[in-house]
Amino acid sequence: MTTEFSKTHCMVCAREGGFEGGICDLCKAKIRGEALEGQHQLKKEADKSLHKEGLVIEKKSHG
Numbered sequence: 746m747t748t749e750f751s752k753t754h755c756m757v758c759a760r761e762g763g764f765e766g767g768i769c770d771l772c773k774a775k776i777r778g779e780a781l782e783g784q785h786q787l788k789k790e791a792d793k794s795l796h797k798e799g800l801v802i803e804k805k806s807h808g
């Protein structure tokens with residue numbers, strides 16, 4: 746009796762079925778999402794773009 750659990754089941758949620766890499770699409774997406782979130786957290790907004798104030802042109806009407 747051989748037990749091939751990780752071969753036909755998702756190694757993350759143990760879902761039944763043949764999955765590529767041993768992980769079902771749901772868990773793959775979840776893992777990818779978490780990875781993306783981690784990248785977003787690393788994102789820093791230290792560099793602030795210079796805000797140019799709108800030039801106010803005063804035109805004096807001659808008259």
Ligand SMILES: [Zn+2]
Pocket residue numbers: 755756757758759760768769770771772773
């Ligand atoms: Zn899974």
